[in-house]
Amino acid sequence: MKELKGACIVGQSGGPTSVINASVYGVVDTALKSPAITQVLGAAHGIKGVLADCLYDMGKEDPQELALLKNTPSSALGSCRYKMKDSEEDDTDYKRILEVFRKHNVRYFFYNGGNDSMDTCNKISKYMQKVGYECRVMGVPKTIDNDLYGTDHCPGFASAAKYIATSCMEVYQDARVYDTGMICIIEIMGRHAGWLAGSAALATAYGAGPDLIYLPETDFDMDKFLADVERIYKEKGNCMVAVSEGIHYADGTFVSEAKTSATDGFGHAQLGGLAAHLAAVVKEKTGAKVRGIELSLLQRCGAHLASETDIEESFMAGKAAVENAVNGITDKMVGFERGTMDGRYLCKTKLLPLTEVANTEKKVPREWINAEGNGVEQPFIDYVLPLIQGEPKLPKIDSLPRFAKLKKIQAE
Amino acid sequence: MKELKGACIVGQSGGPTSVINASVYGVVDTALKSPAITQVLGAAHGIKGVLADCLYDMGKEDPQELALLKNTPSSALGSCRYKMKDSEEDDTDYKRILEVFRKHNVRYFFYNGGNDSMDTCNKISKYMQKVGYECRVMGVPKTIDNDLYGTDHCPGFASAAKYIATSCMEVYQDARVYDTGMICIIEIMGRHAGWLAGSAALATAYGAGPDLIYLPETDFDMDKFLADVERIYKEKGNCMVAVSEGIHYADGTFVSEAKTSATDGFGHAQLGGLAAHLAAVVKEKTGAKVRGIELSLLQRCGAHLASETDIEESFMAGKAAVENAVNGITDKMVGFERGTMDGRYLCKTKLLPLTEVANTEKKVPREWINAEGNGVEQPFIDYVLPLIQGEPKLPKIDSLPRFAKLKKIQAE
Numbered sequence: 001m002k003e004l005k006g007a008c009i010v011g012q013s014g015g016p017t018s019v020i021n022a023s024v025y026g027v028v029d030t031a032l033k034s035p036a037i038t039q040v041l042g043a044a045h046g047i048k049g050v051l052a053d054c055l056y057d058m059g060k061e062d063p064q065e066l067a068l069l070k071n072t073p074s075s076a077l078g079s080c081r082y083k084m085k086d087s088e089e090d091d092t093d094y095k096r097i098l099e100v101f102r103k104h105n106v107r108y109f110f111y112n113g114g115n116d117s118m119d120t121c122n123k124i125s126k127y128m129q130k131v132g133y134e135c136r137v138m139g140v141p142k143t144i145d146n147d148l149y150g151t152d153h154c155p156g157f158a159s160a161a162k163y164i165a166t167s168c169m170e171v172y173q174d175a176r177v178y179d180t181g182m183i184c185i186i187e188i189m190g191r192h193a194g195w196l197a198g199s200a201a202l203a204t205a206y207g208a209g210p211d212l213i214y215l216p217e218t219d220f221d222m223d224k225f226l227a228d229v230e231r232i233y234k235e236k237g238n239c240m241v242a243v244s245e246g247i248h249y250a251d252g253t254f255v256s257e258a259k260t261s262a263t264d265g266f267g268h269a270q271l272g273g274l275a276a277h278l279a280a281v282v283k284e285k286t287g288a289k290v291r292g293i294e295l296s297l298l299q300r301c302g303a304h305l306a307s308e309t310d311i312e313e314s315f316m317a318g319k320a321a322v323e324n325a326v327n328g329i330t331d332k333m334v335g336f337e338r339g340t341m342d343g344r345y346l347c348k349t350k351l352l353p354l355t356e357v358a359n360t361e362k363k364v365p366r367e368w369i370n371a372e373g374n375g376v377e378q379p380f381i382d383y384v385l386p387l388i389q390g391e392p393k394l395p396k397i398d399s400l401p402r403f404a405k406l407k408k409i410q411a412e
Numbered sequence: 413m414k415e416l417k418g419a420c421i422v423g424q425s426g427g428p429t430s431v432i433n434a435s436v437y438g439v440v441d442t443a444l445k446s447p448a449i450t451q452v453l454g455a456a457h458g459i460k461g462v463l464a465d466c467l468y469d470m471g472k473e474d475p476q477e478l479a480l481l482k483n484t485p486s487s488a489l490g491s492c493r494y495k496m497k498d499s500e501e502d503d504t505d506y507k508r509i510l511e512v513f514r515k516h517n518v519r520y521f522f523y524n525g526g527n528d529s530m531d532t533c534n535k536i537s538k539y540m541q542k543v544g545y546e547c548r549v550m551g552v553p554k555t556i557d558n559d560l561y562g563t564d565h566c567p568g569f570a571s572a573a574k575y576i577a578t579s580c581m582e583v584y585q586d587a588r589v590y591d592t593g594m595i596c597i598i599e600i601m602g603r604h605a606g607w608l609a610g611s612a613a614l615a616t617a618y619g620a621g622p623d624l625i626y627l628p629e630t631d632f633d634m635d636k637f638l639a640d641v642e643r644i645y646k647e648k649g650n651c652m653v654a655v656s657e658g659i660h661y662a663d664g665t666f667v668s669e670a671k672t673s674a675t676d677g678f679g680h681a682q683l684g685g686l687a688a689h690l691a692a693v694v695k696e697k698t699g700a701k702v703r704g705i706e707l708s709l710l711q712r713c714g715a716h717l718a719s720e721t722d723i724e725e726s727f728m729a730g731k732a733a734v735e736n737a738v739n740g741i742t743d744k745m746v747g748f749e750r751g752t753m754d755g756r757y758l759c760k761t762k763l764l765p766l767t768e769v770a771n772t773e774k775k776v777p778r779e780w781i782n783a784e785g786n787g788v789e790q791p792f793i794d795y796v797l798p799l800i801q802g803e804p805k806l807p808k809i810d811s812l813p814r815f816a817k818l819k820k821i822q823a824e
Contacts, residue, residue: 297703
């Protein structure tokens with residue numbers, strides 16, 4: 001294998017996570033130490049920063065600040081949601097990217113994101129191959145949704161799952177404090193896959209979690225939901241429900257968008273979202289005290305509750321991307337393979353073709369969801385539990401988080 | 413002082429906090445060790461448990477489980493919202509309480525709560541004095557709202573403040589990740605006092621917090637609010653706002669309940685609350701991407717982010733109540749006095765007459781709020797900062813919280 005000398009670009013794309021910066025740190029730290037890589041550039045707001053030639057010289061950052069990226073939530077370089085057209089249809093962006101790559105002699109491109117980002121990564125990789133510009137392109141996965149194809153799990157998922165499980169356990173204590181009873185509905189992210197909502201079951205497995213969990217993998221039936229809630233509330237005097245934001249009726253309509261449903265007639269789903277909507281419907285039906293709680297952005301930026309396993313694996317994914325690229329690999333996404341050592345959980349990296357990963361979604365297997373479609377089975381718990389283990393040592397000042405402050409010096 | 417031998421009752425009332433159980437543990441642990449106290453009884457759901465003679469024998473609990481109360485959020489004994497009538501008006505409840513006290517030879521009554529609970533405590537104390545039943549009655553403060561009269565601060569406030577500040581710092585990272593800009597509105601508890609909303613300013617003081625903060629101590633003006641938000645959004649490309657749930661117009665109407673405001677016309681404040689309402693108004697006005705986040709119950713049960721200072725002080729409040737009562741004190745609430753030792757923050761207990769405390773609210777001083785009414789001044793930060801210090805060592809199993817599990821054995 002011929003050594004390829006040149007600069008690298010690392011960019012972040014899509015919705016952030018608590019640990020996405022740990023992956024960027026894995027890339028940057030490894031790349032800065034690699035003799036093949038002449039300059040490490042950070043793209044401002046993902047591919048948009050490449051198009052704008054807005055690139056930060058990561059070698060000019062203070063190493064201590066870079067190390068803080070491991071515990072700094074959200075995308076420190078900035079993110080984007082930018083859908084690239086096919087190059088056959090319109091190659092303007094691709095030509096511009098090539099121009100910027102040439103200008104900085106970029107020979108390594110690392111893109112840190114979810115499904116759409118892997119699509120971007122794949123398109124750029126294929127274009128560079130087509131025009132014969134030698135550049136090794138690697139995807140570094142991230143997504144709290146855990147829906148990337150071909151990998152056992154995704155960096156970012158476990159920390160969000162831990163945030164959700166812990167918060168559910170705490171809310172459980174609070175939501176049954178009065179003898180008058182209460183129904184509590186918690187809305188959890190995950191538009192198409194129920195990995196996050198299902199993770200609320202960890203709280204239940206440890207004695208303080210939702211009675212009912214609804215995932216987008218099964219069709220939602222409002223009447224059955226109301227019957228479930230009423231039954232539990234009658235039995236226990238309290239009821240806690242976790243719902244994925246992506247739950248939908250049999251016809252595919254999202255419950256959050258069904259503004260003219262016969263069962264409610266409120267028509268203001270945009271005000272407060274799904275939890276508030278379901279809370280209103282349940283209140284009307286049962287007359288009980290009902291509270292809807294949307295975990296919102298908190299669940300994807302709650303770095304103070306991150307899983308140390310997730311942080312280390314996220315770092316490892318970035319590191320593996322650079323190491324493999326320097327060793328001649330291109331056109332792949334780093335994935336995870338689960339194994340065991342001495343009976344304990346072990347995670348290794350593997351490589352997946354970008355073409356396969358791009359735009360394929362991995363859902364919760366139907367057999368991991370109960371027959372009723374209102375809870376998950378033990379294999380789901382067994383799958384998630386090892387991923388959330390370990391508490392990071394959080395850098396703090398005056399008991400508040402000390403996040404990385406990058407200088408973001410433009411590359412010349 | 414004559415030694416008074418007899419049983420004690422401890423009860424919890426009002427909205428729970430992350431550390432209210434630390435106070436109960438302070439009472440129970442100290443009372444169990446006190447020779448004067450013959451039996452330690454926990455009232456199920458506060459005064460309602462006394463009325464129902466539903467009392468747990470705390471001496472039968474496993475000491476290790478009791479110790480876990482220090483890190484268990486919400487009211488482990490159960491809470492209530494029960495307004496006692498004046499005994500002159502109707503003494504039915506009082507006679508019943510006396511009957512239960514006599515039955516168990518209760519000579520000490522510790523009531524753990526906020527404003528309304530201190531009112532209950534005061535009424536019971538005065539009634540027992542009137543009928544000549546010797547019983548020492550002590551209030552143990554708690555409230556995330558921090559609005560109890562006469563005490564420097566209230567147990568429970570600091571942990572909620574720390575949760576709010578930390579969450580704001582995390583959301584801040586997330587809410588500016590795209591180059592397209594965003595306005596983020598965070599709704600914080602506090603119906604009449606702005607201590608909690610103001611605490612979001614800690615996040616700003618540490619470099620990642622709201623640009624604007626609105627407290628219920630000043631009148632809210634929707635047009636001025638919109639102008640503030642637009643100005644910041646134009647300047648910075650992003651804007652983060654913290655609002656107290658209790659913000660109100662000049663005529664006293666809560667913004668969350670103003671359903672026919674000319675600026676919005678949505679009329680569905682009950683769906684999703686204030687943050688969603690303001691988000692809708694701001695979106696309509698600016699056309700920007702806007703997200704409303706309600707911290708909801710999370711902020712008052714987030715024990716994983718509790719302040720160690722708050723936990724220790726909460727315990728100390730419970731302990732001081734028992735020690736003082738055994739030493740002959742009655743009809744008081746334990747309060748806190750702030751001092752310094754070697755230039756460092758120090759907190760001591762003091763005693764306040766229940767009559768003075770009951771039903772008086774302490775608000776944020778006007779001079780701690782800026783002239784514009786959209787932020788707080790440095791003295792506010794200086795006041796809160798010492799209270800949030802220290803990280804508790806959290807008992808966990810498999811990286812999830814291990815909360816106390818009480819047996820709750822009925823007293824004979």
